[in-house]
Amino acid sequence: MPVTPTFPGVYIEEVPSGVRTITGVATSITAFIGGAPRGPVNEPTTINSFGDYERNFGGLSPQSTMSYAVRDFYLNGGSQAIIVRLSNGAAAAITLPALSSPPLSPPGSSALVLEAASVGAWGNNLSAEVDHNTRILTDARLFNLTIRENGVIIERHLNVSTEATAARYLPRVLEQSSALVRVRQSGNQFLIPSVRPNLTASPLAADGLGGDGSPLSGTQYLGSQNNKTGIFALEKADLFNLLCIPPYTFETDVEQNVLAAAESYCREKRRAFLLLDPPGSWRTKDAARNGFLATTGVIGSTSKNAALFFPRLRQQNPLHDNQLEEFVPCGAVAGVFARTDATRGVWKAPAGQEANLVGVPALSVSLTDEENGELNPLGLNCLRTFPVIGRVVWGARTLDGADRLASEWKYIPVRRTALFIEESLYRGTQWVVFEPNDEPLWAQIRLNVGAFMQNLFRQGAFQGKTPREAYFVKCDKETTTQNDINLGIVNILVGFAPLKPAEFVIIKIQQMAGQIEV
Numbered sequence: 001m002p003v004t005p006t007f008p009g010v011y012i013e014e015v016p017s018g019v020r021t022i023t024g025v026a027t028s029i030t031a032f033i034g035g036a037p038r039g040p041v042n043e044p045t046t047i048n049s050f051g052d053y054e055r056n057f058g059g060l061s062p063q064s065t066m067s068y069a070v071r072d073f074y075l076n077g078g079s080q081a082i083i084v085r086l087s088n089g090a091a092a093a094i095t096l097p098a099l100s101s102p103p104l105s106p107p108g109s110s111a112l113v114l115e116a117a118s119v120g121a122w123g124n125n126l127s128a129e130v131d132h133n134t135r136i137l138t139d140a141r142l143f144n145l146t147i148r149e150n151g152v153i154i155e156r157h158l159n160v161s162t163e164a165t166a167a168r169y170l171p172r173v174l175e176q177s178s179a180l181v182r183v184r185q186s187g188n189q190f191l192i193p194s195v196r197p198n199l200t201a202s203p204l205a206a207d208g209l210g211g212d213g214s215p216l217s218g219t220q221y222l223g224s225q226n227n228k229t230g231i232f233a234l235e236k237a238d239l240f241n242l243l244c245i246p247p248y249t250f251e252t253d254v255e256q257n258v259l260a261a262a263e264s265y266c267r268e269k270r271r272a273f274l275l276l277d278p279p280g281s282w283r284t285k286d287a288a289r290n291g292f293l294a295t296t297g298v299i300g301s302t303s304k305n306a307a308l309f310f311p312r313l314r315q316q317n318p319l320h321d322n323q324l325e326e327f328v329p330c331g332a333v334a335g336v337f338a339r340t341d342a343t344r345g346v347w348k349a350p351a352g353q354e355a356n357l358v359g360v361p362a363l364s365v366s367l368t369d370e371e372n373g374e375l376n377p378l379g380l381n382c383l384r385t386f387p388v389i390g391r392v393v394w395g396a397r398t399l400d401g402a403d404r405l406a407s408e409w410k411y412i413p414v415r416r417t418a419l420f421i422e423e424s425l426y427r428g429t430q431w432v433v434f435e436p437n438d439e440p441l442w443a444q445i446r447l448n449v450g451a452f453m454q455n456l457f458r459q460g461a462f463q464g465k466t467p468r469e470a471y472f473v474k475c476d477k478e479t480t481t482q483n484d485i486n487l488g489i490v491n492i493l494v495g496f497a498p499l500k501p502a503e504f505v506i507i508k509i510q511q512m513a514g515q516i517e518v
Contacts, residue, residue: 022428028338034066069331076335090213127203304409311365349501
Protein backbone atom coordinates (compact mmCIF):
# COMPACT_ATOMS: atom_id res chain seq x y z
CA MET A 1 0.00 0.00 0.00
CA PRO A 2 1.25 3.54 -0.71
CA VAL A 3 2.60 5.30 2.36
CA THR A 4 0.67 8.37 3.55
CA PRO A 5 3.20 10.82 5.01
CA THR A 6 1.94 12.51 8.16
CA PHE A 7 5.11 13.60 9.91
CA PRO A 8 8.54 14.80 8.76
CA GLY A 9 10.89 11.85 8.37
CA VAL A 10 11.87 8.91 6.20
CA TYR A 11 9.25 6.42 4.95
CA ILE A 12 9.91 2.95 3.56
CA GLU A 13 7.65 1.51 0.90
CA GLU A 14 8.00 -1.96 -0.67
CA VAL A 15 7.30 -1.98 -4.41
CA PRO A 16 6.23 -5.28 -6.02
CA SER A 17 8.74 -6.52 -8.56
CA GLY A 18 6.19 -8.17 -10.82
CA VAL A 19 8.22 -11.40 -10.81
CA ARG A 20 6.08 -14.53 -10.59
CA THR A 21 8.34 -17.50 -11.11
CA ILE A 22 6.96 -20.19 -13.42
CA THR A 23 8.05 -23.65 -12.32
CA GLY A 24 8.26 -26.50 -14.80
CA VAL A 25 5.89 -29.39 -14.08
CA ALA A 26 6.94 -33.00 -13.69
CA THR A 27 7.41 -34.82 -16.99
CA SER A 28 7.33 -38.54 -16.19
CA ILE A 29 4.51 -39.24 -13.72
CA THR A 30 3.13 -42.47 -15.18
CA ALA A 31 -0.44 -43.70 -14.80
CA PHE A 32 -1.14 -47.44 -14.92
CA ILE A 33 -4.64 -48.84 -15.36
CA GLY A 34 -5.45 -52.52 -14.81
CA GLY A 35 -6.25 -55.32 -12.40
CA ALA A 36 -4.57 -55.97 -9.05
CA PRO A 37 -5.13 -58.42 -6.18
CA ARG A 38 -6.12 -55.69 -3.73
CA GLY A 39 -6.41 -51.95 -3.27
CA PRO A 40 -9.03 -49.27 -3.87
CA VAL A 41 -11.07 -49.64 -7.07
CA ASN A 42 -11.35 -46.72 -9.52
CA GLU A 43 -9.36 -44.51 -7.16
CA PRO A 44 -6.02 -43.13 -8.46
CA THR A 45 -3.35 -43.87 -5.87
CA THR A 46 0.10 -42.27 -6.00
CA ILE A 47 3.08 -44.51 -5.27
CA ASN A 48 6.80 -43.78 -5.24
CA SER A 49 8.34 -47.25 -5.31
CA PHE A 50 7.47 -50.84 -6.06
CA GLY A 51 7.41 -51.36 -2.30
CA ASP A 52 4.49 -48.91 -2.17
CA TYR A 53 2.76 -50.95 -4.87
CA GLU A 54 3.25 -54.17 -2.90
CA ARG A 55 1.79 -52.63 0.25
CA ASN A 56 -1.20 -51.06 -1.46
CA PHE A 57 -1.98 -53.45 -4.32
CA GLY A 58 -0.47 -56.80 -3.38
CA GLY A 59 2.71 -56.98 -5.51
CA LEU A 60 3.25 -59.35 -8.41
CA SER A 61 0.24 -61.47 -9.30
CA PRO A 62 -0.22 -64.15 -11.98
CA GLN A 63 -3.59 -62.56 -12.77
CA SER A 64 -2.27 -58.98 -13.06
CA THR A 65 -0.35 -57.84 -16.13
CA MET A 66 -0.21 -54.39 -14.56
CA SER A 67 1.86 -55.64 -11.64
CA TYR A 68 4.72 -56.68 -13.96
CA ALA A 69 4.52 -53.39 -15.88
CA VAL A 70 4.84 -51.42 -12.64
CA ARG A 71 7.79 -53.61 -11.61
CA ASP A 72 9.53 -52.87 -14.93
CA PHE A 73 8.80 -49.16 -14.55
CA TYR A 74 10.75 -48.97 -11.30
CA LEU A 75 13.49 -51.33 -12.50
CA ASN A 76 14.21 -48.92 -15.36
CA GLY A 77 14.33 -45.69 -13.40
CA GLY A 78 10.72 -44.68 -12.83
CA SER A 79 10.01 -42.42 -9.87
CA GLN A 80 6.33 -41.61 -9.36
CA ALA A 81 3.34 -43.57 -10.60
CA ILE A 82 -0.44 -43.37 -10.29
CA ILE A 83 -2.26 -46.70 -10.03
CA VAL A 84 -5.91 -47.18 -10.99
CA ARG A 85 -7.17 -50.62 -10.01
CA LEU A 86 -10.13 -52.01 -11.95
CA SER A 87 -12.44 -54.86 -10.97
CA ASN A 88 -14.97 -56.96 -12.87
CA GLY A 89 -17.56 -58.38 -10.50
CA ALA A 90 -15.24 -58.99 -7.57
CA ALA A 91 -17.10 -60.12 -4.45
CA ALA A 92 -18.14 -57.53 -1.91
CA ALA A 93 -15.56 -56.88 0.76
CA ILE A 94 -15.03 -59.84 3.01
CA THR A 95 -16.97 -59.72 6.24
CA LEU A 96 -15.76 -60.76 9.65
CA PRO A 97 -19.08 -61.57 11.40
CA ALA A 98 -17.31 -61.71 14.68
CA LEU A 99 -16.87 -60.40 18.14
CA SER A 100 -20.29 -61.04 19.71
CA SER A 101 -21.46 -58.55 22.30
CA PRO A 102 -24.16 -58.43 25.01
CA PRO A 103 -27.74 -57.67 23.92
CA LEU A 104 -27.25 -53.91 24.40
CA SER A 105 -26.84 -52.94 20.77
CA PRO A 106 -28.46 -50.80 18.07
CA PRO A 107 -31.40 -52.34 16.20
CA GLY A 108 -30.28 -55.05 13.78
CA SER A 109 -26.76 -55.29 15.14
CA SER A 110 -25.63 -57.35 18.09
CA ALA A 111 -22.04 -57.79 16.95
CA LEU A 112 -19.21 -55.79 15.52
CA VAL A 113 -18.99 -56.67 11.82
CA LEU A 114 -15.80 -55.84 9.94
CA GLU A 115 -15.05 -56.07 6.24
CA ALA A 116 -11.92 -55.93 4.14
CA ALA A 117 -10.94 -52.46 2.99
CA SER A 118 -11.22 -53.50 -0.67
CA VAL A 119 -12.77 -56.29 -2.70
CA GLY A 120 -10.87 -59.42 -3.59
CA ALA A 121 -9.91 -62.85 -2.31
CA TRP A 122 -7.04 -61.36 -0.31
CA GLY A 123 -9.54 -60.50 2.46
CA ASN A 124 -10.07 -64.21 3.16
CA ASN A 125 -6.70 -64.16 4.94
CA LEU A 126 -7.80 -61.59 7.54
CA SER A 127 -8.66 -62.26 11.16
CA ALA A 128 -9.49 -60.03 14.13
CA GLU A 129 -9.42 -60.13 17.91
CA VAL A 130 -10.18 -57.72 20.76
CA ASP A 131 -8.92 -57.11 24.26
CA HIS A 132 -10.10 -54.79 27.04
CA ASN A 133 -6.72 -53.60 28.30
CA THR A 134 -7.58 -49.96 27.65
CA ARG A 135 -6.56 -46.71 29.29
CA ILE A 136 -9.88 -46.58 31.18
CA LEU A 137 -10.61 -50.13 32.27
CA THR A 138 -14.06 -49.25 33.61
CA ASP A 139 -15.28 -47.73 30.33
CA ALA A 140 -17.57 -50.38 28.84
CA ARG A 141 -17.24 -48.87 25.37
CA LEU A 142 -13.44 -48.86 24.98
CA PHE A 143 -11.46 -51.78 23.56
CA ASN A 144 -8.39 -52.61 21.48
CA LEU A 145 -8.69 -54.18 18.03
CA THR A 146 -5.93 -56.31 16.48
CA ILE A 147 -5.98 -57.27 12.79
CA ARG A 148 -3.93 -60.14 11.40
CA GLU A 149 -3.19 -61.17 7.84
CA ASN A 150 -2.10 -64.76 7.29
CA GLY A 151 -1.74 -65.02 11.06
CA VAL A 152 0.70 -62.11 11.32
CA ILE A 153 -0.25 -59.00 13.29
CA ILE A 154 -0.40 -56.11 10.82
CA GLU A 155 -2.43 -53.46 12.65
CA ARG A 156 -3.40 -52.60 16.22
CA HIS A 157 -5.99 -49.96 16.98
CA LEU A 158 -5.87 -48.99 20.65
CA ASN A 159 -8.55 -47.39 22.82
CA VAL A 160 -11.22 -47.35 20.12
CA SER A 161 -14.83 -46.83 21.12
CA THR A 162 -18.32 -47.94 20.12
CA GLU A 163 -19.66 -44.50 21.09
CA ALA A 164 -20.39 -42.36 18.02
CA THR A 165 -19.47 -39.12 19.79
CA ALA A 166 -16.15 -40.44 21.11
CA ALA A 167 -12.88 -39.05 19.78
CA ARG A 168 -11.76 -42.54 18.70
CA TYR A 169 -15.02 -43.87 17.30
CA LEU A 170 -14.05 -47.13 15.60
CA PRO A 171 -15.54 -46.54 12.12
CA ARG A 172 -13.73 -43.19 11.83
CA VAL A 173 -10.44 -44.61 13.13
CA LEU A 174 -10.48 -47.48 10.63
CA GLU A 175 -11.49 -45.20 7.76
CA GLN A 176 -8.51 -42.93 8.36
CA SER A 177 -5.78 -45.25 9.61
CA SER A 178 -6.46 -48.84 8.52
CA ALA A 179 -5.33 -50.29 5.20
CA LEU A 180 -7.03 -53.62 5.92
CA VAL A 181 -10.54 -53.33 7.36
CA ARG A 182 -13.60 -51.13 7.72
CA VAL A 183 -16.75 -51.38 9.85
CA ARG A 184 -19.49 -52.80 7.65
CA GLN A 185 -22.54 -50.67 6.98
CA SER A 186 -26.18 -51.59 6.51
CA GLY A 187 -27.68 -48.64 4.70
CA ASN A 188 -26.38 -45.62 6.58
CA GLN A 189 -25.88 -47.52 9.84
CA PHE A 190 -22.61 -49.02 10.99
CA LEU A 191 -22.90 -52.59 12.27
CA ILE A 192 -21.37 -51.88 15.64
CA PRO A 193 -22.84 -52.62 19.12
CA SER A 194 -23.47 -49.97 21.76
CA VAL A 195 -20.96 -51.56 24.14
CA ARG A 196 -17.58 -53.08 23.50
CA PRO A 197 -17.44 -56.59 22.04
CA ASN A 198 -16.70 -59.58 24.24
CA LEU A 199 -13.17 -60.90 24.56
CA THR A 200 -12.25 -63.56 22.00
CA ALA A 201 -10.15 -66.54 22.93
CA SER A 202 -8.50 -66.60 19.51
CA PRO A 203 -8.54 -64.50 16.34
CA LEU A 204 -11.84 -64.72 14.45
CA ALA A 205 -11.25 -65.38 10.76
CA ALA A 206 -13.02 -63.95 7.73
CA ASP A 207 -15.92 -65.91 6.31
CA GLY A 208 -14.14 -66.80 3.06
CA LEU A 209 -16.63 -65.18 0.72
CA GLY A 210 -14.11 -62.94 -1.00
CA GLY A 211 -13.46 -63.38 -4.71
CA ASP A 212 -11.53 -61.65 -7.48
CA GLY A 213 -14.37 -61.75 -9.98
CA SER A 214 -14.07 -62.29 -13.74
CA PRO A 215 -11.20 -61.22 -16.01
CA LEU A 216 -11.28 -57.57 -17.00
CA SER A 217 -12.89 -56.48 -20.27
CA GLY A 218 -13.11 -53.25 -22.23
CA THR A 219 -16.20 -52.20 -20.29
CA GLN A 220 -14.21 -51.70 -17.09
CA TYR A 221 -11.50 -49.70 -18.89
CA LEU A 222 -13.90 -47.43 -20.76
CA GLY A 223 -15.76 -46.74 -17.52
CA SER A 224 -17.90 -43.63 -17.14
CA GLN A 225 -16.81 -40.02 -17.39
CA ASN A 226 -19.71 -38.93 -15.17
CA ASN A 227 -18.87 -41.45 -12.45
CA LYS A 228 -15.09 -41.07 -12.94
CA THR A 229 -14.44 -44.77 -13.42
CA GLY A 230 -12.11 -46.68 -15.73
CA ILE A 231 -9.83 -44.37 -17.71
CA PHE A 232 -11.77 -41.40 -16.37
CA ALA A 233 -10.81 -42.24 -12.78
CA LEU A 234 -7.71 -40.21 -13.67
CA GLU A 235 -9.94 -37.13 -13.53
CA LYS A 236 -9.33 -37.34 -9.79
CA ALA A 237 -5.54 -37.12 -10.30
CA ASP A 238 -3.98 -33.68 -10.55
CA LEU A 239 -1.26 -34.50 -13.08
CA PHE A 240 0.13 -37.41 -15.05
CA ASN A 241 2.38 -37.35 -18.12
CA LEU A 242 2.49 -40.93 -19.41
CA LEU A 243 -0.28 -43.51 -19.59
CA CYS A 244 0.19 -47.28 -19.73
CA ILE A 245 -2.66 -49.75 -20.24
CA PRO A 246 -1.26 -53.31 -20.05
CA PRO A 247 -3.32 -56.14 -21.61
CA TYR A 248 -6.47 -57.36 -19.88
CA THR A 249 -4.83 -60.74 -19.24
CA PHE A 250 -1.63 -62.46 -20.37
CA GLU A 251 -3.63 -63.96 -23.25
CA THR A 252 -5.89 -61.01 -24.17
CA ASP A 253 -4.90 -57.73 -25.83
CA VAL A 254 -6.50 -54.37 -25.14
CA GLU A 255 -9.22 -53.62 -27.67
CA GLN A 256 -8.78 -50.87 -30.24
CA ASN A 257 -11.73 -48.80 -29.00
CA VAL A 258 -10.27 -48.73 -25.48
CA LEU A 259 -6.87 -47.57 -26.74
CA ALA A 260 -8.52 -44.97 -28.97
CA ALA A 261 -10.51 -43.62 -26.01
CA ALA A 262 -7.35 -43.48 -23.91
CA GLU A 263 -5.45 -41.65 -26.66
CA SER A 264 -8.26 -39.15 -27.06
CA TYR A 265 -8.38 -38.54 -23.32
CA CYS A 266 -4.61 -37.97 -23.18
CA ARG A 267 -4.63 -35.61 -26.17
CA GLU A 268 -7.78 -33.58 -25.58
CA LYS A 269 -8.02 -33.46 -21.80
CA ARG A 270 -4.72 -34.06 -20.04
CA ARG A 271 -1.73 -33.12 -22.23
CA ALA A 272 -0.38 -36.62 -21.61
CA PHE A 273 1.38 -39.23 -23.77
CA LEU A 274 0.13 -42.80 -24.33
CA LEU A 275 2.60 -45.71 -24.53
CA LEU A 276 1.20 -48.60 -26.58
CA ASP A 277 2.12 -52.28 -26.51
CA PRO A 278 2.31 -54.59 -29.53
CA PRO A 279 -0.47 -57.20 -29.79
CA GLY A 280 0.48 -60.73 -28.79
CA SER A 281 0.05 -61.94 -32.41
CA TRP A 282 2.99 -59.82 -33.62
CA ARG A 283 5.66 -62.53 -33.46
CA THR A 284 7.61 -61.61 -36.59
CA LYS A 285 8.66 -58.46 -38.38
CA ASP A 286 6.15 -59.06 -41.16
CA ALA A 287 3.31 -59.63 -38.68
CA ALA A 288 4.20 -56.37 -36.96
CA ARG A 289 4.43 -54.43 -40.23
CA ASN A 290 1.20 -55.79 -41.66
CA GLY A 291 -0.67 -55.52 -38.36
CA PHE A 292 0.54 -51.97 -37.80
CA LEU A 293 -0.59 -50.86 -41.24
CA ALA A 294 -3.87 -52.78 -41.10
CA THR A 295 -4.88 -51.28 -37.76
CA THR A 296 -3.37 -47.85 -38.50
CA GLY A 297 -1.02 -47.95 -35.57
CA VAL A 298 -3.25 -50.15 -33.33
CA ILE A 299 -5.59 -47.32 -32.27
CA GLY A 300 -7.24 -46.90 -35.66
CA SER A 301 -5.61 -43.56 -36.51
CA THR A 302 -2.39 -41.62 -36.35
CA SER A 303 -1.64 -39.70 -33.16
CA LYS A 304 0.85 -37.10 -32.02
CA ASN A 305 0.26 -38.11 -28.38
CA ALA A 306 0.99 -41.82 -28.63
CA ALA A 307 3.84 -44.15 -29.53
CA LEU A 308 4.09 -47.90 -30.04
CA PHE A 309 7.07 -50.11 -29.19
CA PHE A 310 7.84 -53.55 -30.68
CA PRO A 311 8.57 -56.37 -29.80
CA ARG A 312 7.56 -57.68 -26.37
CA LEU A 313 10.06 -58.47 -23.63
CA ARG A 314 11.22 -61.88 -22.43
CA GLN A 315 11.86 -61.76 -18.69
CA GLN A 316 12.13 -64.06 -15.72
CA ASN A 317 8.90 -64.59 -13.83
CA PRO A 318 9.59 -64.94 -10.08
CA LEU A 319 6.16 -66.53 -9.58
CA HIS A 320 6.95 -69.31 -12.07
CA ASP A 321 10.37 -70.46 -10.87
CA ASN A 322 12.11 -67.64 -12.81
CA GLN A 323 11.19 -69.10 -16.20
CA LEU A 324 11.45 -66.75 -19.19
CA GLU A 325 8.04 -65.46 -20.26
CA GLU A 326 6.74 -62.68 -22.47
CA PHE A 327 5.69 -59.33 -21.01
CA VAL A 328 4.56 -56.08 -22.60
CA PRO A 329 7.17 -53.30 -22.82
CA CYS A 330 5.11 -50.24 -21.76
CA GLY A 331 6.27 -50.25 -18.13
CA ALA A 332 9.95 -50.65 -18.97
CA VAL A 333 9.76 -47.99 -21.71
CA ALA A 334 8.02 -45.58 -19.30
CA GLY A 335 10.89 -46.17 -16.87
CA VAL A 336 13.39 -45.34 -19.62
CA PHE A 337 11.44 -42.15 -20.33
CA ALA A 338 11.60 -41.19 -16.65
CA ARG A 339 15.31 -41.99 -16.39
CA THR A 340 16.13 -39.97 -19.51
CA ASP A 341 14.04 -37.02 -18.31
CA ALA A 342 15.89 -36.99 -14.98
CA THR A 343 19.38 -37.18 -16.46
CA ARG A 344 19.09 -35.36 -19.79
CA GLY A 345 15.74 -33.58 -19.92
CA VAL A 346 12.41 -34.17 -21.65
CA TRP A 347 13.86 -32.78 -24.90
CA LYS A 348 16.32 -35.72 -25.16
CA ALA A 349 14.97 -38.67 -27.15
CA PRO A 350 14.43 -41.62 -24.78
CA ALA A 351 16.30 -43.93 -27.13
CA GLY A 352 19.85 -44.92 -27.99
CA GLN A 353 22.66 -46.65 -26.15
CA GLU A 354 21.79 -44.92 -22.88
CA ALA A 355 18.18 -46.17 -23.11
CA ASN A 356 19.02 -49.71 -22.03
CA LEU A 357 16.25 -51.94 -20.73
CA VAL A 358 17.10 -53.14 -17.23
CA GLY A 359 15.94 -56.61 -16.20
CA VAL A 360 15.31 -57.69 -19.79
CA PRO A 361 17.57 -60.61 -20.78
CA ALA A 362 15.90 -61.11 -24.18
CA LEU A 363 13.29 -59.84 -26.62
CA SER A 364 10.50 -61.90 -28.17
CA VAL A 365 11.67 -60.97 -31.69
CA SER A 366 15.26 -60.28 -32.65
CA LEU A 367 15.36 -57.59 -35.36
CA THR A 368 18.12 -56.88 -37.85
CA ASP A 369 19.10 -53.44 -39.14
CA GLU A 370 17.24 -54.07 -42.40
CA GLU A 371 14.07 -55.14 -40.57
CA ASN A 372 14.36 -52.11 -38.30
CA GLY A 373 14.67 -50.04 -41.49
CA GLU A 374 11.29 -51.30 -42.67
CA LEU A 375 9.45 -50.53 -39.44
CA ASN A 376 10.98 -47.22 -38.41
CA PRO A 377 9.75 -45.16 -41.43
CA LEU A 378 6.21 -46.28 -40.57
CA GLY A 379 6.43 -44.78 -37.08
CA LEU A 380 6.83 -48.12 -35.29
CA ASN A 381 9.56 -47.91 -32.65
CA CYS A 382 11.80 -50.93 -32.31
CA LEU A 383 13.46 -52.46 -29.29
CA ARG A 384 16.83 -53.93 -30.27
CA THR A 385 19.56 -56.18 -28.95
CA PHE A 386 23.19 -55.18 -29.56
CA PRO A 387 26.38 -56.97 -28.50
CA VAL A 388 27.82 -55.65 -25.22
CA ILE A 389 25.19 -52.89 -25.01
CA GLY A 390 22.27 -55.28 -24.47
CA ARG A 391 18.59 -54.48 -24.97
CA VAL A 392 17.80 -50.86 -25.80
CA VAL A 393 15.00 -48.62 -27.05
CA TRP A 394 15.92 -47.87 -30.67
CA GLY A 395 13.16 -45.59 -31.89
CA ALA A 396 11.61 -42.25 -30.91
CA ARG A 397 8.68 -41.59 -33.22
CA THR A 398 5.05 -40.85 -32.41
CA LEU A 399 2.17 -42.58 -34.21
CA ASP A 400 2.21 -39.43 -36.35
CA GLY A 401 5.82 -40.13 -37.25
CA ALA A 402 5.56 -42.01 -40.55
CA ASP A 403 7.76 -40.39 -43.18
CA ARG A 404 4.88 -39.96 -45.61
CA LEU A 405 2.92 -37.87 -43.09
CA ALA A 406 5.65 -35.22 -42.78
CA SER A 407 4.24 -34.21 -39.40
CA GLU A 408 5.73 -31.50 -37.22
CA TRP A 409 5.12 -33.91 -34.32
CA LYS A 410 7.14 -36.72 -35.85
CA TYR A 411 9.41 -37.20 -32.84
CA ILE A 412 8.54 -38.12 -29.26
CA PRO A 413 10.88 -35.60 -27.57
CA VAL A 414 9.53 -32.72 -29.67
CA ARG A 415 5.94 -33.55 -28.76
CA ARG A 416 6.70 -34.13 -25.08
CA THR A 417 8.67 -30.87 -24.86
CA ALA A 418 5.66 -29.01 -26.24
CA LEU A 419 3.35 -30.75 -23.74
CA PHE A 420 5.74 -29.85 -20.91
CA ILE A 421 5.82 -26.18 -21.91
CA GLU A 422 2.04 -26.05 -22.38
CA GLU A 423 1.30 -27.57 -18.96
CA SER A 424 3.91 -25.46 -17.19
CA LEU A 425 2.63 -22.20 -18.69
CA TYR A 426 -1.00 -23.20 -18.09
CA ARG A 427 -0.31 -23.66 -14.38
CA GLY A 428 2.19 -20.81 -14.10
CA THR A 429 -0.03 -18.09 -15.57
CA GLN A 430 -3.18 -18.62 -13.51
CA TRP A 431 -2.41 -15.37 -11.67
CA VAL A 432 -3.17 -13.44 -14.87
CA VAL A 433 -6.92 -14.13 -14.60
CA PHE A 434 -8.88 -10.97 -13.62
CA GLU A 435 -5.80 -8.72 -13.76
CA PRO A 436 -6.25 -5.37 -15.59
CA ASN A 437 -5.71 -6.16 -19.26
CA ASP A 438 -3.25 -3.49 -20.39
CA GLU A 439 0.44 -2.89 -21.02
CA PRO A 440 1.58 -3.30 -17.38
CA LEU A 441 0.07 -6.82 -17.35
CA TRP A 442 1.54 -7.65 -20.76
CA ALA A 443 4.97 -6.56 -19.58
CA GLN A 444 4.73 -8.84 -16.54
CA ILE A 445 3.67 -11.72 -18.74
CA ARG A 446 6.61 -11.17 -21.10
CA LEU A 447 8.96 -10.97 -18.13
CA ASN A 448 7.82 -14.16 -16.43
CA VAL A 449 7.19 -16.34 -19.48
CA GLY A 450 10.44 -15.09 -20.98
CA ALA A 451 12.35 -16.01 -17.83
CA PHE A 452 10.89 -19.52 -17.97
CA MET A 453 11.83 -19.99 -21.62
CA GLN A 454 15.30 -18.52 -21.03
CA ASN A 455 15.90 -21.06 -18.29
CA LEU A 456 15.01 -23.88 -20.68
CA PHE A 457 17.30 -22.38 -23.33
CA ARG A 458 20.20 -22.36 -20.85
CA GLN A 459 19.53 -26.04 -20.13
CA GLY A 460 19.86 -26.84 -23.82
CA ALA A 461 16.20 -27.48 -24.61
CA PHE A 462 16.11 -25.50 -27.88
CA GLN A 463 18.02 -25.04 -31.11
CA GLY A 464 19.96 -21.85 -31.68
CA LYS A 465 23.03 -20.09 -30.34
CA THR A 466 21.12 -17.11 -28.94
CA PRO A 467 17.74 -16.68 -27.21
CA ARG A 468 16.48 -14.82 -30.29
CA GLU A 469 17.16 -17.89 -32.42
CA ALA A 470 15.75 -20.33 -29.83
CA TYR A 471 12.41 -18.87 -28.72
CA PHE A 472 10.15 -15.82 -28.60
CA VAL A 473 7.41 -14.50 -26.31
CA LYS A 474 4.92 -11.93 -27.58
CA CYS A 475 2.17 -10.24 -25.61
CA ASP A 476 1.35 -6.74 -26.78
CA LYS A 477 -1.04 -4.72 -28.91
CA GLU A 478 -0.38 -7.01 -31.88
CA THR A 479 -1.46 -10.19 -30.11
CA THR A 480 -4.22 -8.58 -28.04
CA THR A 481 -6.41 -6.15 -29.94
CA GLN A 482 -8.91 -3.71 -28.44
CA ASN A 483 -11.69 -6.11 -29.36
CA ASP A 484 -9.90 -8.87 -27.41
CA ILE A 485 -9.60 -6.52 -24.43
CA ASN A 486 -13.33 -5.77 -24.63
CA LEU A 487 -13.99 -9.51 -24.59
CA GLY A 488 -11.71 -10.04 -21.59
CA ILE A 489 -9.05 -11.89 -23.59
CA VAL A 490 -5.28 -11.63 -23.36
CA ASN A 491 -3.31 -13.52 -26.01
CA ILE A 492 0.20 -14.79 -25.32
CA LEU A 493 2.22 -16.11 -28.24
CA VAL A 494 5.12 -18.40 -27.37
CA GLY A 495 7.33 -20.07 -29.98
CA PHE A 496 10.35 -22.32 -29.67
CA ALA A 497 12.82 -24.09 -31.98
CA PRO A 498 12.77 -27.73 -30.85
CA LEU A 499 15.73 -30.03 -30.85
CA LYS A 500 15.31 -32.88 -33.32
CA PRO A 501 17.02 -36.19 -32.53
CA ALA A 502 19.94 -37.28 -34.72
CA GLU A 503 18.08 -40.30 -36.03
CA PHE A 504 20.44 -40.95 -38.92
CA VAL A 505 24.19 -40.35 -38.55
CA ILE A 506 26.01 -40.27 -41.88
CA ILE A 507 29.78 -40.48 -41.88
CA LYS A 508 31.52 -39.73 -45.20
CA ILE A 509 34.91 -41.35 -45.70
CA GLN A 510 37.29 -40.51 -48.51
CA GLN A 511 40.61 -42.12 -49.35
CA MET A 512 43.33 -39.53 -49.75
CA ALA A 513 45.47 -39.81 -52.85
CA GLY A 514 49.20 -39.81 -52.22
CA GLN A 515 51.00 -36.53 -52.76
CA ILE A 516 52.47 -36.31 -56.23
CA GLU A 517 55.71 -34.41 -56.45
CA VAL A 518 56.16 -32.41 -59.57
